[in-house]
Amino acid sequence: MSIDWRQLYDLEYPRLLRALTAMGGNREAAEDAAQEAFVKAHRHGLADIDRPGAWLLVVGTRELFRQRRRLRRESDGLDAAAGSAGPSAYEAIADRADLLAALRELPERQRGMVVARFYYDLSYDEIARAFAVKSGTVGATIHQGLAKLRQLHLAGRLARGAAR
Amino acid sequence: MSDERRDEETGRALGRAIESQSIRSTPYASSRLAQKVDRPAGRGWTYVLPMAAALALFVAMGAFFFSRGPQGVATPDTSPSPSMSATTGPAPTPTPPPTATSGPIATESALVYFARDMLPPLGHSIPAAAPFRTLPAAERISARVRTLWGAPAPSTAGLINAFPSRPGGSPLRNVTTTLSGDTATVIIDAGTWDGLSSAETIALVGQLVYTITEEPGIRRAVLREPGKDHMVIGTGILKEPLSREDVNGYRTFNRTDGGEITAGDGQLAADIVDWRASAEDVAPGLGRFVVELKPTGPLPHQGFVPSFTAKLEQGRNANDQEPGKYVLRLELPDAYWPQTPGEAFHCCPFKPVDKTPIRLVAAYPLGSGSGRPGVGFGIQLDDARPWRVTVMQSPLRVVVDIGGHPDAVSDSVAVYRPQPGATVDRTFTVSGLARAFEANVSWRLRDQSGRIVANGFTTASIGTSAVWGSFQTSVTVPPTVTGNATLEVFWGSPRDGSDVGLVKVRLWVP
Numbered sequence: 001m002s003i004d005w006r007q008l009y010d011l012e013y014p015r016l017l018r019a020l021t022a023m024g025g026n027r028e029a030a031e032d033a034a035q036e037a038f039v040k041a042h043r044h045g046l047a048d049i050d051r052p053g054a055w056l057l058v059v060g061t062r063e064l065f066r067q068r069r070r071l072r073r074e075s076d077g078l079d080a081a082a083g084s085a086g087p088s089a090y091e092a093i094a095d096r097a098d099l100l101a102a103l104r105e106l107p108e109r110q111r112g113m114v115v116a117r118f119y120y121d122l123s124y125d126e127i128a129r130a131f132a133v134k135s136g137t138v139g140a141t142i143h144q145g146l147a148k149l150r151q152l153h154l155a156g157r158l159a160r161g162a163a164r
Numbered sequence: 165m166s167d168e169r170r171d172e173e174t175g176r177a178l179g180r181a182i183e184s185q186s187i188r189s190t191p192y193a194s195s196r197l198a199q200k201v202d203r204p205a206g207r208g209w210t211y212v213l214p215m216a217a218a219l220a221l222f223v224a225m226g227a228f229f230f231s232r233g234p235q236g237v238a239t240p241d242t243s244p245s246p247s248m249s250a251t252t253g254p255a256p257t258p259t260p261p262p263t264a265t266s267g268p269i270a271t272e273s274a275l276v277y278f279a280r281d282m283l284p285p286l287g288h289s290i291p292a293a294a295p296f297r298t299l300p301a302a303e304r305i306s307a308r309v310r311t312l313w314g315a316p317a318p319s320t321a322g323l324i325n326a327f328p329s330r331p332g333g334s335p336l337r338n339v340t341t342t343l344s345g346d347t348a349t350v351i352i353d354a355g356t357w358d359g360l361s362s363a364e365t366i367a368l369v370g371q372l373v374y375t376i377t378e379e380p381g382i383r384r385a386v387l388r389e390p391g392k393d394h395m396v397i398g399t400g401i402l403k404e405p406l407s408r409e410d411v412n413g414y415r416t417f418n419r420t421d422g423g424e425i426t427a428g429d430g431q432l433a434a435d436i437v438d439w440r441a442s443a444e445d446v447a448p449g450l451g452r453f454v455v456e457l458k459p460t461g462p463l464p465h466q467g468f469v470p471s472f473t474a475k476l477e478q479g480r481n482a483n484d485q486e487p488g489k490y491v492l493r494l495e496l497p498d499a500y501w502p503q504t505p506g507e508a509f510h511c512c513p514f515k516p517v518d519k520t521p522i523r524l525v526a527a528y529p530l531g532s533g534s535g536r537p538g539v540g541f542g543i544q545l546d547d548a549r550p551w552r553v554t555v556m557q558s559p560l561r562v563v564v565d566i567g568g569h570p571d572a573v574s575d576s577v578a579v580y581r582p583q584p585g586a587t588v589d590r591t592f593t594v595s596g597l598a599r600a601f602e603a604n605v606s607w608r609l610r611d612q613s614g615r616i617v618a619n620g621f622t623t624a625s626i627g628t629s630a631v632w633g634s635f636q637t638s639v640t641v642p643p644t645v646t647g648n649a650t651l652e653v654f655w656g657s658p659r660d661g662s663d664v665g666l667v668k669v670r671l672w673v674p
Contacts, residue, residue: 027187
């Protein structure tokens, strides 16, 4: 079986990098985790991986959170790096940035599954297989994640409105 | 609204927010994966076979391409020859200076490259320690790298020198260059380069690759740390040879085949009134060549396109007359030099530009013999970038544009104004070139949350043709919008209405 690694990389890398940037908020850390995920895929071989994209997401997510736990002190600066802050940083935090910031407030597993569902468009079954959990757990985890996301997002909007 | 529906809506909004993040993707060649694939361990070996075959094919093709290469440059050879190796740096003999600053008084100049944010590197001549021009090629490459080290960036147009990225770090101890065919392997002994940001990495790699491949006949650079088979710069492990096209930031360009276009509305003899070339005037990263024509008879119709062929090919990259790594040839079979009675065409006038990406433009006759042959122009280029040809009226001009801002150029849309990152007024002008179906060019403006806050369309001067049309339209930003905004320019697919040739220009609305 011949695998075109370059093709896989070109296809999956930008998506993975976006997902990890959204989840962690730090571009350098996301890039590092994404690069490691591909190296691990290469080491593992793709013979028994049926959805390489999902596999890379799970491994990249794990890598990202492992790094973050190691470098917990960085977390102060993390979220600011994601919103492309211009001269008026406060104004620049709009809906979209709020949503991404809210995502980063979720527990790690919720974060990974929400992204897998709505950015990678994976089904509950596929997510269950990729994250090695029961299918029923996936639905509940994602629902909890989204409910929390809405709450945080609303809080962000209210705070912005109040500051004006 | 049901929980399920609300979840779906929140999730979709999140998906869009994730997708809208701008990222700077590390190219495959600089990825850690590429280094692993290149030298696999254990069972990974099976995947290498296709790459090995591709490499073999590439070497074979290289032999073909370079069979008409410059004299004195070795034919492609996979093993470095020790006789072509050269070291400049501290040596037992006191001749070569360890750094440019402590060397003898500079009496020569070297062309090196400086970085710009999100744009391809820009060449600049700076003083270099003599001797420089008379050095053997490998030593001259080392000398260029040493000259670049710590050189103050010229004060124009936001240029920076990322070599070194952090002043005050390790000194530049040694630079050694080995040549093999069109590839220069450069060992730089200057401490480690990890811990750089993506932007610093891109700037540094771009500068080094362009500066090293400035040597005639050298198209690819391999960077190494002393005693290693790679160089770590920021998040990338560089191992494979890199060409200028690997690092110049244009994503939508098939670099091995620059393409060829032929166009024209039929024969109409025309005199060449003027020809001129410039770089960085119209848009950043853009070189422009213009031929002005005066038809000898009335134009058959409005919007007449004179006959021409345009083609990008590898250049000889050999001497002062043919310095280009690539040459874009524009040939006009029905165009003539204004005839002075009794005077023949003097081959071959040229005009220097010496500004990245255009070195010079040389004119030549098409064919020989009696009569009046048509005229060709060879645009000698520093690298291969996406290019396009348009025709402008009154006066009649054929315009060749090469490059542009990588973020503002796709294979069928090129936005020249506003430039990415620009601060715009409430009402601003959008202009550029497009090759769109029925000349319909669409635009939309998104605010910082990704909402579409304004949109519209305009008509390009030419549509559905190999020749690009120019467009210009005015955009008014709604009063509620401030801060980051994105202008998207594209055209709609006649098949399914999807966006084609989409470019996204980041703007700032004060």
